[in-house]
Structures are given as C-alpha cells and as structure tokens.
Amino acid sequence: MEKFPITDKTKITRLPKRGVYDKETVYQILDEALFCTIAYVHEGQPFQIPTGFVRIGNKLYIHGSVGSFYMRELRDKKPPICVSATLIDGMVLARSAFHHSVNYRSVVVFGEPQLVSDKEELYKALEVFTEKMCPGRWSDVRKPTDNEWKETMVLSIEIAEASAKVRTGGPKDDEEDYAMNVWAGVLPLKIQKLELVPDELLKSGVDVPEYLK
Amino acid sequence: MEKFPITDKTKITRLPKRGVYDKETVYQILDEALFCTIAYVHEGQPFQIPTGFVRIGNKLYIHGSVGSFYMRELRDKKPPICVSATLIDGMVLARSAFHHSVNYRSVVVFGEPQLVSDKEELYKALEVFTEKMCPGRWSDVRKPTDNEWKETMVLSIEIAEASAKVRTGGPKDDEEDYAMNVWAGVLPLKIQKLELVPDELLKSGVDVPEYLK
Numbered sequence: 001m002e003k004f005p006i007t008d009k010t011k012i013t014r015l016p017k018r019g020v021y022d023k024e025t026v027y028q029i030l031d032e033a034l035f036c037t038i039a040y041v042h043e044g045q046p047f048q049i050p051t052g053f054v055r056i057g058n059k060l061y062i063h064g065s066v067g068s069f070y071m072r073e074l075r076d077k078k079p080p081i082c083v084s085a086t087l088i089d090g091m092v093l094a095r096s097a098f099h100h101s102v103n104y105r106s107v108v109v110f111g112e113p114q115l116v117s118d119k120e121e122l123y124k125a126l127e128v129f130t131e132k133m134c135p136g137r138w139s140d141v142r143k144p145t146d147n148e149w150k151e152t153m154v155l156s157i158e159i160a161e162a163s164a165k166v167r168t169g170g171p172k173d174d175e176e177d178y179a180m181n182v183w184a185g186v187l188p189l190k191i192q193k194l195e196l197v198p199d200e201l202l203k204s205g206v207d208v209p210e211y212l213k
Numbered sequence: 214m215e216k217f218p219i220t221d222k223t224k225i226t227r228l229p230k231r232g233v234y235d236k237e238t239v240y241q242i243l244d245e246a247l248f249c250t251i252a253y254v255h256e257g258q259p260f261q262i263p264t265g266f267v268r269i270g271n272k273l274y275i276h277g278s279v280g281s282f283y284m285r286e287l288r289d290k291k292p293p294i295c296v297s298a299t300l301i302d303g304m305v306l307a308r309s310a311f312h313h314s315v316n317y318r319s320v321v322v323f324g325e326p327q328l329v330s331d332k333e334e335l336y337k338a339l340e341v342f343t344e345k346m347c348p349g350r351w352s353d354v355r356k357p358t359d360n361e362w363k364e365t366m367v368l369s370i371e372i373a374e375a376s377a378k379v380r381t382g383g384p385k386d387d388e389e390d391y392a393m394n395v396w397a398g399v400l401p402l403k404i405q406k407l408e409l410v411p412d413e414l415l416k417s418g419v420d421v422p423e424y425l426k
Contacts, residue, residue: 009258014281034301034402035317039252039259045222046252046259046292050299050319068227079259086263088247088404091346093425096355098365100343104248106263130313133304134400141395142309152311170412182354183419185411187347189247191301194401199383206396212306 009110010163020164023058029107029164030055031132033085034191038062040074040081053083054128060109060157061116061125071153074113083109083157090188094171095180101171103186107164111157125154136211222323223376233377236271242320242377243268244345246298247404251275253287253294266296267341273322273370274329274338284366287326296322296370303401307384308393314384316399320377324370338367349424 003021004010012019020026030036030053038049049070053062060083064071074081085107092101116122130138144152171184196208216234217223225232233239243249243266251262262283266275273296277284287294298320305314329335343351357365384397409421 009260014278034315035299037250037252037261037297037299039250039261039295041254041257041259044254044293045323046254046295047222048250048252048261048295048297048321050297050317050321052315065227080257082252082259082261084250084261084263086248086250090410093347093350094354096357096361097339097343097351098355098357098361100346100350100354102247102265102346104263108261108263110258126310130310133313133315134306137306137313138310141307141313142311142390142393144309144311148309148311170410170414173414177355178414179416180355181416181419183411183422183425184415185409187409187425188407189404190407191402192405194403196398196400197303197383198396198398201383201386201391202397203392203394206394209396212396212400 004162007161010108010161012163012165018165018167020166025166026107026162026164027055029087029105030060030085032087036083036085038081038083040079042073052129054125054132056124056128058159060159061129061154063125063129063152063154066151066153068153071155074155075115075153078112078114081111081113081157083111088189089168090186092171092186093184095173095177095182095184099171099173101167103167103169105164105166107162109157109159110161111159113155113157116154116156122149122154134212136209140209217375220374223321223374225376225378231378231380233379238379239320239375239377240268242300242318243273243298245300249296249298251294251296253292255286265342267338267345269337269341271372273372274342274367276338276342276365276367279364279366281366284368287368288328288366291325291327294324294326294370296324301402302381303399305384305399306397308386308390308395308397312384312386314380316380316382318377318379320375322370322372323374324372326368326370329367329369335362335367347425349422353422
C-alpha cells in the first residue's frame with residue numbers, strides 16, 4: 001500500500017495509533033468531504049478560507065473568481081498552505097464524561113498553490129467539481145463560455161505531505177465504570193440528502209433527471 | 214441587533230452581500246457546528262487542527278490532553294489564531310456549470326488562546342461540551358475525577374473579531390438559460406442521526422434513556 005512519508009509536519013504525536021498515512025485512506029476522506037479549509041499566513045497572521053474542492057490524482061483543486069482577494073494572494077505569493085478536511089461519523093457516548101469521544105476521519109495536507117493555466121486540466125477540474133456536487137450533472141448542463149472561463153481561477157495543490165487521523169468504534173471506559181447503569185454506545189451521524197427543491201423559475205415540463213432520483 | 218465590528222481581517226470583499234456580522238447569526242452557526250478548525254502559525258508555516266468546541270457567551274472553548282503538542286503550543290505561546298466553522302446546507306444546481314453553487318453558513322473568528330484555570334469555568338465548559346454532543350447526557354454520566362481534571366486542558370478564545378458568510382436560496386442563472394430543458398433547484402443536505410449502536414459491553418438491562426430516543 002502506497003504511503004505518504006511521515007515528516008516533521010505530519011507526524012502524529014498525540015494518540016499516534018489514530019494516524020494513517022496510506023494514500024488510499026487519505027484520498028477517500030478527501031473525496032467524501034464536501035468542503036475543506038485552506039489556512040495561509042499573511043503578515044504573520046493565520047487566515048482560513050472554507051471552500052469546495054476536488055482531488056484528481058495527487059492534486060487538490062480549488063476555484064474562485066479572478067476578483068477574489070485570497071485567490072489572488074495564493075496565486076501571486078504561492079505561500080505554504082495547510083488544507084484540512086474532516087468528516088464526523090458519530091458521537092461516542094461513554095459511561096464517564098471524560099471518555100466521551102467522536103468518531104471522525106480527518107486529513108491535513110501541506111503544499112503550495114499553483115495557478116492552473118493548461119486548458120485541459122482546467123476543464124477537467126471544473127468537470128470533476130460539478131460531478132462531485134452531483135454525479136451525472138456535467139453532461140446535463142450548459143458548459144462554460146469563454147468569458148466564464150476568464151472569470152474563473154483554478155489553483156492546484158500538489159499533495160506534498162499529508163496525514164489522516166481516524167477514530168472508529170465504541171467507547172473505551174475505565175474498568176470500574178462498566179458496572180454503571182448508564183447507556184453507552186455510538187450515535188452515528190451521516191449527511192443525508194433531503195427532498196429536492198425545484199427552482200421557482202423551473203421551466204414547466206422539465207422533470208427531475210434519473211441521476212437525481 | 215448587536216454586531217461584530219468590520220475590521221481589516223473580517224471585511225468580506227468578495228460577494229459582500231453574503232457577509233453577516235450580527236452576533237446572533239455568528240453564535241448560531243458556531244453552536245450548530247460539530248467541529249471547528251484552528252489555524253496557527255509555527256515558524257512561518259500554517260498548521261490546522263480540526264477539533265470539537267463549544268461557545269459560551271463571547272468565548273469559544275476547546276479541550277485536549279495536557280500531553281497534546283498543539284495544546285501546549287497554544288497555551289505557552291498564545292499565538293494569534295484563526296478559527297473557522299462551516300455548515301453545508303445544500304447543493305445549488307443551476308442550468309449552467311458556471312452558476313452551480315453551495316448553500317452554506319460559515320464563520321471565521323480571530324482571537325488568542327488563553328488557559329482556563331478557574332475551576333467553575335472549566336467545569337462549565339466540560340458540561341457544555343458533553344451537552345452539545347448529546348443534550349441530557351451530563352446528568353447521566355460519571356463526572357470527572359481529580360486525576361481526569363489534571364489530564365484535561367481547556368483553552369478559551371475570546372471572540373475578538375468575527376464574521377459569517379451565508380448563502381441561501383435557489384440558483385441564479387443567466388437570463389437566456391432559463392429557457393433550457395434542464396432541471397434546476399436545490400438538493401438540501403442535513404446531518405442526520407442514525408440508529409444507535411449499543412456498546413458491546415453494555416450492562417444488560419440498561420435501556421436507551423429518554424433523551425436519546
């Protein structure tokens with residue numbers, strides 16, 4: 001199994017058993033996460049941007065308007081950035097307050113932003129963006145015009161260093177607490193799709209497509 | 214309505230109509246979010262920690278082991294930090310790829326970490342932590358022992374500067390695209406609680422409590 005190297009920046013010192021470096025796990029978490037946060041430093045001050053993203057191969061892609069301040073900052077200064085994505089899988093309810101925990105899968109990535117100017121790479125990134133939001137969507141919608149391409153900036157981040165941290169399973173209580181009359185276990189959580197809300201201006205006669213049912 | 218001041222750090226320049234500074238909205242988003250990410254700078258490099266948190270009044274609280282490297286860093290160096298929390302409410306499916314969007318509510322907070330040593334404040338923070346995970350839980354479980362308190366570090370972050378960014382509603386398409394035979398609207402998303410998974414070592418005869426049903 002291919003792994004990311006353990007570096008000074010990605011070494012997990014607290015609860016190292018939760019650390020995961022294999023690329024498959026890191027990629028799966030990134031692919032499932034609906035957003036990431038980008039952290040960068042501006043004049044010594046940390047900033048964070050929550051944003052949508054996709055992964056293709058060993059690169060992350062983010063996009064935004066060419067007028068966006070932080071996109072320009074990242075494009076022009078290419079600062080070292082830290083990206084994180086987190087999935088919450090459940091609340092772990094132990095018999096003691098102290099042993100309460102959360103089942104989660106998180107990834108932290110270190111890298112540098114790079115402007116994507118290759119048209120094929122740009123097009124692919126936007127296609128994967130749309131397909132991540134809604135599989136099947138890309139072939140159904142109007143593709144970007146030349147002007148829309150000019151208004152869109154795409155940055156790639158080669159995943160130079162990365163680690164995942166994963167907790168699964170039930171609570172771990174102290175020996176003497178297992179005799180308590182307290183319910184213990186996991187409350188699993190999942191992001192669910194609710195009923196579709198059609199646009200008020202939806203053209204009459206347009207049905208919900210198969211890929212959205 | 215009480216508002217956070219608009220500062221150089223929290224001024225929303227891109228799509229300013231999405232910027233929200235009223236405390237009530239900022240607090241609601243923070244209270245609903247199951248985790249936040251803490252960004253800080255270490256030797257010029259940005260780092261991010263995804264972690265659980267609670268808000269009490271105008272303060273955020275995070276906790277961890279006294280052995281945790283980053284908790285010690287934050288306690289000892291009190292660096293400027295940036296905290297963000299994001300909720301994804303739905304995928305906005307437009308008729309054109311370009312106008313696809315996401316309904317979200319996000320908050321970015323700037324502040325400094327401070328060690329909580331006051332016992333009452335510490336106790337309150339842990340109680341709210343447990344209650345945020347599962348309302349009704351605190352009164353049901355074993356409270357921390359003196360040793361457990363010694364192993365737990367709680368840091369507070371007074372919300373010095375904060376802003377929220379919110380998108381709601383349906384897609385906004387280009388005039389000429391409304392005639393297209395493409396379904397458009399919103400796919401709402403929500404974090405759902407699934408069926409409880411009892412601990413394998415659950416004492417027999419212990420039922421699921423009312424507050425978990």
